[in-house]
Amino acid sequence: MHSRRDFMMWTVAAGTPLAIGASLKPDLRQEPSFFETVRSRRSVRRYQPTPVPDEHLREILDAARLAPTSGNQQPWKFLVVRDSGLIDRMKEACIEKSLEARRARGLTVSDEMAESVRESFQGYFSAPVYVVVLTDSQSRYPTYNHWDGPLAAGYLMLAARALGYGTVFITDSIPTDVTKEVLNIPDRYTRVCITPIGVPETWPDSPDKKELDEFIVYDRF
Amino acid sequence: MHSRRDFMMWTVAAGTPLAIGASLKPDLRQEPSFFETVRSRRSVRRYQPTPVPDEHLREILDAARLAPTSGNQQPWKFLVVRDSGLIDRMKEACIEKSLEARRARGLTVSDEMAESVRESFQGYFSAPVYVVVLTDSQSRYPTYNHWDGPLAAGYLMLAARALGYGTVFITDSIPTDVTKEVLNIPDRYTRVCITPIGVPETWPDSPDKKELDEFIVYDRF
Numbered sequence: 001m002h003s004r005r006d007f008m009m010w011t012v013a014a015g016t017p018l019a020i021g022a023s024l025k026p027d028l029r030q031e032p033s034f035f036e037t038v039r040s041r042r043s044v045r046r047y048q049p050t051p052v053p054d055e056h057l058r059e060i061l062d063a064a065r066l067a068p069t070s071g072n073q074q075p076w077k078f079l080v081v082r083d084s085g086l087i088d089r090m091k092e093a094c095i096e097k098s099l100e101a102r103r104a105r106g107l108t109v110s111d112e113m114a115e116s117v118r119e120s121f122q123g124y125f126s127a128p129v130y131v132v133v134l135t136d137s138q139s140r141y142p143t144y145n146h147w148d149g150p151l152a153a154g155y156l157m158l159a160a161r162a163l164g165y166g167t168v169f170i171t172d173s174i175p176t177d178v179t180k181e182v183l184n185i186p187d188r189y190t191r192v193c194i195t196p197i198g199v200p201e202t203w204p205d206s207p208d209k210k211e212l213d214e215f216i217v218y219d220r221f
Numbered sequence: 222m223h224s225r226r227d228f229m230m231w232t233v234a235a236g237t238p239l240a241i242g243a244s245l246k247p248d249l250r251q252e253p254s255f256f257e258t259v260r261s262r263r264s265v266r267r268y269q270p271t272p273v274p275d276e277h278l279r280e281i282l283d284a285a286r287l288a289p290t291s292g293n294q295q296p297w298k299f300l301v302v303r304d305s306g307l308i309d310r311m312k313e314a315c316i317e318k319s320l321e322a323r324r325a326r327g328l329t330v331s332d333e334m335a336e337s338v339r340e341s342f343q344g345y346f347s348a349p350v351y352v353v354v355l356t357d358s359q360s361r362y363p364t365y366n367h368w369d370g371p372l373a374a375g376y377l378m379l380a381a382r383a384l385g386y387g388t389v390f391i392t393d394s395i396p397t398d399v400t401k402e403v404l405n406i407p408d409r410y411t412r413v414c415i416t417p418i419g420v421p422e423t424w425p426d427s428p429d430k431k432e433l434d435e436f437i438v439y440d441r442f
Contacts, residue, residue: 031254034383038284062433063259068390072428083440150371162255169289184442207293212283219304221405
């Protein structure tokens with residue numbers, strides 16, 4: 001019997017996700033259960049620089065690919081960014097945009113404020129790899145992409161957790177136009193989110209969650 | 222080492238999902254791994270009448286509740302429909318709507334066509350329980366609900382699979398206005414989908430999927 005605590009320690013203690021991920025073939029004796037994976041997933045905003053092996057990345061994206069889609073259209077692209085130059089350009093663009101927004105509101109940007117803004121992006125950009133989840137407006141049923149996109153992103157984040165990695169579903173913190181410009185994303189693609197993938201600096205506690213019964217309505221309103 | 226085939230047989234052979242679900246406390250020795258769950262999930266369109274115990278239903282919704290949300294807003298309601306009278310009213314409304322649409326296109330609806338339309342809905346309405354996944358337009362960040370809603374639905378469907386149940390992400394086949402009218406859903410809620418939950422009549426084969434490499438772009442377009 002493994003508690004959540006055991007699981008968290010097991011996957012993190014060694015400082016690498018390999019305790020679980022070493023066997024890439026699913027094996028009930030080695031992999032976390034579905035429910036342990038769900039319960040231990042966290043939104044992670046600061047990472048260790050440890051690289052994510054290509055086999056793990058592919059295993060994660062292979063799970064994302066198995067999310068259900070409308071009429072089996074599979075409208076996704078997964079843009080995998082490992083080039084540290086590009087990651088740095090995204091970070092600098094985010095910082096610049098954030099400072100510009102302050103100036104546009106008539107604020108004077110002191111060196112201290114600039115440093116504080118810079119620091120606020122360090123965590124988000126500390127991972128070794130980023131995945132931009134995209135849907136294609138030229139898919140078979142594009143008006144259904146708004147469902148299919150988040151479904152794959154959810155699978156991706158859980159699969160990463162199952163292999164010992166953190167993720168976080170980022171929208172505003174790394175603006176769409178930053179990823180579009182730096183990564184040259186064509187207009188036909190709609191961004192669902194961008195997520196880092198990496199070994200967390202630490203696994204955060206869960207934020208407070210509502211009780212299950214607050215969500216459930218039986219039979220009819 | 223358990224193959225997917227073992228897993229599928231294991232969860233279905235007894236005609237009930239209890240081989241896995243009997244222990245509701247996650248246990249690495251008894252539950253399917255995350256990746257086995259993902260790989261064996263299917264969109265199921267015909268069910269056995271076997272009831273879904275309340276503990277399983279709650280375990281499934283408890284996993285859905287753990288999906289990430291924007292600013293931790295948790296904007297969901299899960300409308301759980303087990304009342305067979307309501308399920309039957311939804312079915313009849315779907316059939317009537319489908320026949321009306323045919324009449325509106327100037328088609329004569331023969332008894333044979335009416336019977337064929339009726340038959341086409343039998344599978345969708347053969348499950349013992351339905352969950353309507355809703356987001357609340359009065360949540361803290363309603364413009365982010367379009368991401369948060371499908372994330373929870375994806376978790377829900379995987380959790381059901383982990384306990385041995387089938388689901389299917391239904392949009393058009395059971396129209397929004399049918400669920401709204403029959404289940405008295407207030408205007409403030411937006412439907413993400415409705416899904417049956419039940420023991421599949423059979424586990425279908427996977428539809429053809431694109432290869433992983435068709436989805437991946439490295440670093441930049």
